Amino acid sequence: AQSVTQLGSHVSVSEGALVLLRCNYSSSVPPYLFWYVQYPNQGLQLLLKYTSAATLVKGINGFEAEFKKSETSFHLTKPSAHMSDAAEYFCAVSENSGGYQKVTFGTGTKLQVIP
Amino acid sequence: KAGVTQTPRYLIKTRGQQVTLSCSPISGHRSVSWYQQTPGQGLQFLFEYFSETQRNKGNFPGRFSGRQFSNSRSEMNVSTLELGDSALYLCASSQGEGWNTQYFGPGTRLTVL
Numbered sequence: 001a002q003s004v005t006q007l008g009s010h011v012s013v014s015e016g017a018l019v020l021l022r023c024n025y026s027s028s029v030p031p032y033l034f035w036y037v038q039y040p041n042q043g044l045q046l047l048l049k050y051t052s053a054a055t056l057v058k059g060i061n062g063f064e065a066e067f068k069k070s071e072t073s074f075h076l077t078k079p080s081a082h083m084s085d086a087a088e089y090f091c092a093v094s095e096n097s098g099g100y101q102k103v104t105f106g107t108g109t110k111l112q113v114i115p
Numbered sequence: 116k117a118g119v120t121q122t123p124r125y126l127i128k129t130r131g132q133q134v135t136l137s138c139s140p141i142s143g144h145r146s147v148s149w150y151q152q153t154p155g156q157g158l159q160f161l162f163e164y165f166s167e168t169q170r171n172k173g174n175f176p177g178r179f180s181g182r183q184f185s186n187s188r189s190e191m192n193v194s195t196l197e198l199g200d201s202a203l204y205l206c207a208s209s210q211g212e213g214w215n216t217q218y219f220g221p222g223t224r225l226t227v228l
Contacts, residue, residue, distance in 0.1 A: 034216070043119070043205055043219035090158065102171065103148070103217060105158040 002027045002093050006106035014114050019063075019078040021109050023091030026072060032094040032101070033074045035065055038108075039087045047089075050074060061085070086113045117142065119208050119220035127226045133194040136223045138206030140187050144218075146170075146211030147189040149181060152203040152222070161204075164189050165211045193225075201227045 007022040025031060032051050036044040048059025055067040061084075065076045074091060091106040120139045128134050140147050148171075149161040160173040164183035183189045187208075193200055203224050207217035 036219070041203075041222075041224070043121075043221045044207075046216060046218065049216055101215070103160075105150075105160075107157045 002031065002095050002102070002104050004091050004093050004104055004106035006089075006091050006109050008109055009107065010110045010112065012112040012114055013081045015083055016080050019076070019081045019085065019111065021076040021089050021091075021111065023065075023074045023076065023106060024072055025074060025091070025093045027093055027095050029095050033065075033067060034092040034094065034103075035059065035063070035074075035076050036090045036092065036105075037061075037087050038090065044090060047076070081111075081113045083113050083115065086111055119206060119218055121204075121206050121220040121223050123223060124221065125224045125226075127228065128196050129228050130196055130198060132196050133192065134196060134225060136191045136193075136204055136206075136225075138189045138191070138208075138220060140189070140206075140208030141218055144208035144210055145187055146209045147183055147187065148207045148209075148217060149189070149191050150205040150207065151175075152205055153201075158205070161191070196227045198227050201225060 003026045005024045034049045035047040037047050038044050048057045050057050050067045058064045063078045088108045088110045090108045094101045094103045122137045146165045148163040151159045163171040167183045178194045181191045203222045205222045206220045209215045209217045
């Protein structure tokens, strides 16, 4: 069974500092991996996805993530945090199960950006 | 293309009542999934419908049910509401076949008093 672990339910960074949100997954087959962002009282918005092409994936708003098979990780990074990045971030893994894909979400990481 | 829409956006009910939530997927998408999001439990998968058939189901009691119509619109019903059903209910649509991305609606905030 697939699973996703997000280390750190809350992360605080200073404005302009590096953002690093961690995600580790387990999957019995090559997975597809996603990062979503959720702003207060809104749905989830896709940031980026890994679909077995390039291991370094660039997304919206300056975010990127690197797929590392040996570490079963898909950490999300952004070189310089902006106040508008404050939100909750979810990592998700998708694998084929019985002919259709099954998506499992992590528990989320709330990012606080300190001015 | 229009995104995923959910109605209503906010709902207040009392214990014991029932509620129906609606989700209209992105045009051309045949799969609709429902999730419950609460501060304590996070995002929990309820069920997925594809071409009017429930294809996948999470671990929720039978009070939670859903259906999908021929135009791919989906409804979710919760009967005999409990206080613990207060949550943000999110709907996500995808093409449904092969590898594809889920796109989420804004959610329906249900408050049970």
